[in-house]
Amino acid sequence: MIVVDKVSKYYGAHRAVADLSFEIRAGECVGFLGLNGAGKSTTLRLLSCLLLPTSGRISVRGLDVVSSPHEIRKLIGYLPDTPPVYLEMTVTEYLDFAGRLRGLSGAELDKRRQRAFELCSLQQVARAPISELSHGYRQRVGIAQAVIHGPALLILDEPIQGLDPVQIVEMRRMIGNLRGEHTILLSTHILTEIEATCDRILVMHEGKIAAQGTEEELAARLKAHRSLVLEVRGALERVRAALASVPAARDVQLQQRGPEHVHVTLRVDDAAREQVAAAIVNAGLGLHAMQTQSGGLEAVFLQLSEQAGRSLPPPQAAVPITPSVARDASQVQS
Amino acid sequence: MSNIGIIARRELSGYFRTPSGYLIAAATLLVQGLLFNTRALGGTKLSSDVLIDFLRDSSGTTTVAAVLLTMRLFAEERQSGTLVLLFTSPVREAQIVVGKFLSAFIVLSLVIAASVYLPALIFVNGKVSLGHIAAGYAGLMLVGSATLSLGVLGSALARTQLMAGVLAAVFIFVFFLAWALAQVVEPPLREVIASFSLYEKHFFPFMRGLVQLSDVVYYVSLTYLALLASTRVIQSQRWQ
Structure with missing residues (x-):
């Protein structure tokens, strides 16, 4: 046609x-x-x-x-x-x-x-x-x-x-x-x-x-890019040490949001999510929230757009979250 | 119904459904009436001179009305986004241009025709021939047609109605000034430049009751060329 x-x-x-x-x-x-x-x-x-x-x-x-x-x-x-x-x-x-x-x-x-x-x-x-x-x-x-x-x-x-x-x-x-x-x-x-x-x-x-x-194919691609967001009570260095003990956690990003509050973004397979929670709790830190970041096709598109913007071609399997990408994403959301 | 007819009909409804058409008609007739009272009737004159003065003033009011009527034609639709409907329909650009021109011409003709009571007063109370009035009105229609087509061109070029009006005024002014320019250059250039004059050279004979083929050809050609240019402008906008 x-x-x-x-x-x-x-x-x-x-x-x-x-x-x-x-x-x-x-x-x-x-x-x-x-x-x-x-x-x-x-x-x-x-x-x-x-x-x-x-x-x-x-x-x-x-x-x-x-x-x-x-x-x-x-x-x-x-x-x-x-x-x-x-x-x-x-x-x-x-x-x-x-x-x-x-x-x-x-x-x-x-x-x-x-x-x-x-x-x-x-x-x-x-x-x-x-x-x-x-x-x-x-x-x-x-x-x-x-x-x-x-x-x-x-x-x-x-x-x-x-x-x-x-x-x-x-x-x-x-x-x-x-x-x-x-x-x-x-x-x-x-x-x-x-x-x-x-x-x-x-x-x-x-x-x-x-x-x-x-839609399904794009959703499947998203799954590979899905990230986990945690809100943790504790010092930054201790959180970093605790997460280092989970080999499945990739692209870990930590952000100090308050004196005892760390915002964590990381990528992990579904099966290893428990390990992340356990590592935090076992280290004596407080796990206040843990959630998968967005879902739906919106995020596929955001991520694919970021990916394309940064490297065309070839498409990458996983995209490390860098400050510049995070900034791009926040602009998109605003 | 032909595509030109479909477009002209919609444009006409645009003039009469909104205050714009009535406002332009009322303002034109008001100014024409005032000019008639203050200028044409001032002093002791022959009735044919009164008619000549009236027709000269009317060529001015007709021009202003033509600019006001045409400035919206493309610019308004470009701003409101409705032009897209015409451009994605199987209608030729020339049909759109002619349809829009035709609607403005019909409205302007009605406005011009509505002023006929003024020369009728001269006819009843003075001594002028019907032929003189008819020739004058034919001239007004032709001036209207030429200035409308320049207005269409301005609107085809402009993004906003204001810009369309300004462009149309500039185009018309160039043709208006041709006469004055001709006076300060030597022949044979003088004849060439004067032949472009929108008023003195080609309208004044009509004003005096004289219908000459060369003047008719001038106005019809100017109308044709301005509409052709508008069509080309519209076509070229696809490349932008």
């Missing part, structure tokens, strides 16, 4: 997408994951013919984005990061306009509009001016305009951004309903929000694909 071959995109001297290559099969639902500025939106804009690549080739169903944008536009529905809605129009008027732009008219337009209303649960606001709708509803109207003409390829840029938890669940359900009918590409910087939505996830970092795989 889509072939992206060694594509780069520069905004002036700034490189947004670097030597990107991937393929997407018809009927797939693919998620693009990355931080703001990772190149997700640029990639989606290139695929929707809004922008042209600086170098490389992109083809959609064998059509080239540079030479046949008009033909490709007939195949796609696109929701940008802010829904492209005219506030003074009602939902019905707006969808009619979007449908007519895509060549629909008469009974066909009525039928398609009805279908879009049902898919996006918009019936009750059909006559409301868009200016009176909440962000969640505007987002749905944005999706409705993207699907009204039944496009083969649906491109959704941050469809979940700014929605509340209830709306997120609904949005996931809506995207689930669209699967199968369309090839779907969507982007997000908060992966947990699209869990169980995509067949495949491409993790982007600095304009490149840092990792890809199914």
Whole structure:
């Protein structure tokens, strides 16, 4: 369906997408994951013919984005990061306009509009001016305009951004309903929000694909990178000595958080976690808290992004936590 | 409905659903009425001179209205993000440009037509020919068309509405100044530069009731070229 071959995109001297290559099969639902500025939106804009690549080739169903944008536009529905809605129009008027732009008219337009209303649960606001709708509803109207003409390829840029938890669940359900009918590409910087939505996830970092795989595959990679966080009462040197007695503990990092409070981060296999706890307790130190740091796909993406940023290629099996990475991570969280 | 029609219709609803269209129309008509009272009617004049003064002032109000009407066309949609809908639909850039221009032209024509009560007053109370009025209004429509298309170009180039208005004003000013510039250079350059003049060279004949093919060709060409340039600008933005 889509072939992206060694594509780069520069905004002036700034490189947004670097030597990107991937393929997407018809009927797939693919998620693009990355931080703001990772190149997700640029990639989606290139695929929707809004922008042209600086170098490389992109083809959609064998059509080239540079030479046949008009033909490709007939195949796609696109929701940008802010829904492209005219506030003074009602939902019905707006969808009619979007449908007519895509060549629909008469009974066909009525039928398609009805279908879009049902898919996006918009019936009750059909006559409301868009200016009176909440962000969640505007987002749905944005999706409705993207699907009204039944496009083969649906491109959704941050469809979940700014929605509340209830709306997120609904949005996931809506995207689930669209699967199968369309090839779907969507982007997000908060992966947990699209869990169980995509067949495949491409993790982007600095304009490149840092990792890809199914949700499970990425989760499995995370497991290898999972770290354990401890809050220990005691002197720093004693904590260090106690942990040194556990050979399974790797990448140990200690941080004095108070006179008798040490914050510990380390990597350890699940089976050896008990040994860590025992070593602390046996040394006469107080173990106040012990937990696995995050989980979920969010962390996979964070770690893979860090990894890609630091060394591309080759991917490393384990990433030692260094102050610079810790700082990067804290910036991400803020 | 053709793509141009679909876009023009939406733009028209944009003018009439928001206060902007009414505000521009009301302001233009108010200023036109005031100018008519203070300038055209001042002193003892022949009624044809009153009409000429009115038409000269109207070419100015028409120009200002054209800038105000067009500055939002692309710049507003660029700011609100709705331009993306047009650019990802199977609609040609030229159709978008022409559709938007057409909607502004329809609104401006309505505004121009609404001022016809002023020359009607001269016609009833004085002695002017209907032909003179008709020629004057044809000229106003053509000035409107040319200044609208320069406004469309400004809006296609600008990120904000304010910037669009400034750019349009600069473009129009260049054509306005062509006449003054022509006066200070030697022939044959004088003739060449004067031929670009938006008002003195090409509108003044209409003002005096004279319809000349060369003037019509000038305004139509200027409109065509500015719209063509706008289309190219829009197309080139995909490369950025």
